Amino acid sequence: MRDMNRSASPGSTPFEFGEDFAALPEYRATRTTEVDFAGLLDEPLKLYEDLQSGCGGQLWPAGMLLAKHMLRYHRDKLQHSRILELGAGGGLVGLTVARGCGGLDHPVFLTDMAEMESLMQHNITLNGLEDRAKARILNWGEPLSKEVVDLKPDIILAADCVYLEPTFPLLMQTLQDLLALAPSATVFFCVKKRRRADNQFLRVARKTFTVTEIEDEDRPVYSREGLFLYAFTQK
Numbered sequence: 001m002r003d004m005n006r007s008a009s010p011g012s013t014p015f016e017f018g019e020d021f022a023a024l025p026e027y028r029a030t031r032t033t034e035v036d037f038a039g040l041l042d043e044p045l046k047l048y049e050d051l052q053s054g055c056g057g058q059l060w061p062a063g064m065l066l067a068k069h070m071l072r073y074h075r076d077k078l079q080h081s082r083i084l085e086l087g088a089g090g091g092l093v094g095l096t097v098a099r100g101c102g103g104l105d106h107p108v109f110l111t112d113m114a115e116m117e118s119l120m121q122h123n124i125t126l127n128g129l130e131d132r133a134k135a136r137i138l139n140w141g142e143p144l145s146k147e148v149v150d151l152k153p154d155i156i157l158a159a160d161c162v163y164l165e166p167t168f169p170l171l172m173q174t175l176q177d178l179l180a181l182a183p184s185a186t187v188f189f190c191v192k193k194r195r196r197a198d199n200q201f202l203r204v205a206r207k208t209f210t211v212t213e214i215e216d217e218d219r220p221v222y223s224r225e226g227l228f229l230y231a232f233t234q235k
C-alpha cells in the first residue's frame with residue numbers, strides 16, 4: 001500500500017516547484033535500435049523503443065552516457081555486485097551492464113513504474129538476457145519491496161531520472177531508502193540539466209549524500225550538452 005506521507009507535497013519539501021513538466025518527447029513510431037558503444041559490446045544490444053507506455057520508452061542521452069561509462073570503467077569490477085537500475089525505461093543501462101560486464105553473480109534488476117514493465121521484459125527477452133536481468137516495478141517514494149530489501153543493492157544506476165519536478169522528493173526518498181539499506185552502496189547518477197530545478201535536485205542531494213563528480217574521458221564533450229555523471233554515497 002502506498003505511504004501517503006511520502007508523497008510529493010509542494011511547499012513542504014526542500015524542493016521548489018516552478019515549471020512542473022519538462023517537454024515530453026514527440027510521439028514517434030516504434031522501432032528497434034542496436035547499440036554497441038563503439039565496439040565496447042561484442043554483441044550489440046537491441047532496444048525496442050515504444051513511447052506508448054511513457055517517456056522511458058525511448059533511448060535518452062544520459063542513459064547512453066551512463067551505459068558507456070559502466071562498460072568503459074567498471075566492466076571487470078561488478079562480478080559480485082548486486083545491481084539495481086531506477087527509472088530504467090526500456091532498460092538500456094541495466095541491460096548494457098548485464099550483457100557487457102561478464103560473469104555477474106546476480107541478475108541486474110531493471111525497475112520502473114508498472115507501465116514500463118512489459119517494455120523492460122520485452123527487451124530482456126529480445127536480447128536473450130532472461131538469466132542475467134529481471135524486470136520489476138519500483139515506484140519512487142514507495143516502501144521498497146521485500147525482494148529489494150533482501151537484495152540490498154550495492155550498485156544503483158539512475159539515468160535521466162531528474163526531469164519531472166513533482167517526482168524529485170519521491171526519487172530522493174527512494175535513494176535514501178536504498179543507501180540506508182546498504183550503506184556502502186554507490187549510486188551512479190547521470191543527469192541532463194535542462195532547467196534550474198534540476199540544480200535544486202542536486203543541491204538537496206549534496207546535503208543528503210556525498211556527491212562526487214565522476215571522471216570520464218568524454219567529459220569535455222558531454223558536459224557541453226548539459227550531461228553530468230555523479231556518484232552518490234552515504235555521508
Ligand SMILES: C[S@@+](CC[C@H](N)C(=O)[O-])C[C@H]1O[C@@H](n2cnc3c(N)ncnc32)[C@H](O)[C@@H]1O
Pocket residue numbers: 054055056057058059060061062063064086087088089090091092111112113116138139140158159160161163167170
Ligand atoms: C527520461 S526516462 C529515462 C529512461 C532511461 N533511464 C534512459 O536513460 O533511457 C525517465 C524514467 O523514469 C521513470 N519514472 C518516472 N517517475 C517515476 C516514478 N515515480 N517511479 C518510478 N519510475 C519513474 C519513467 O517511467 C521513465 O522510464
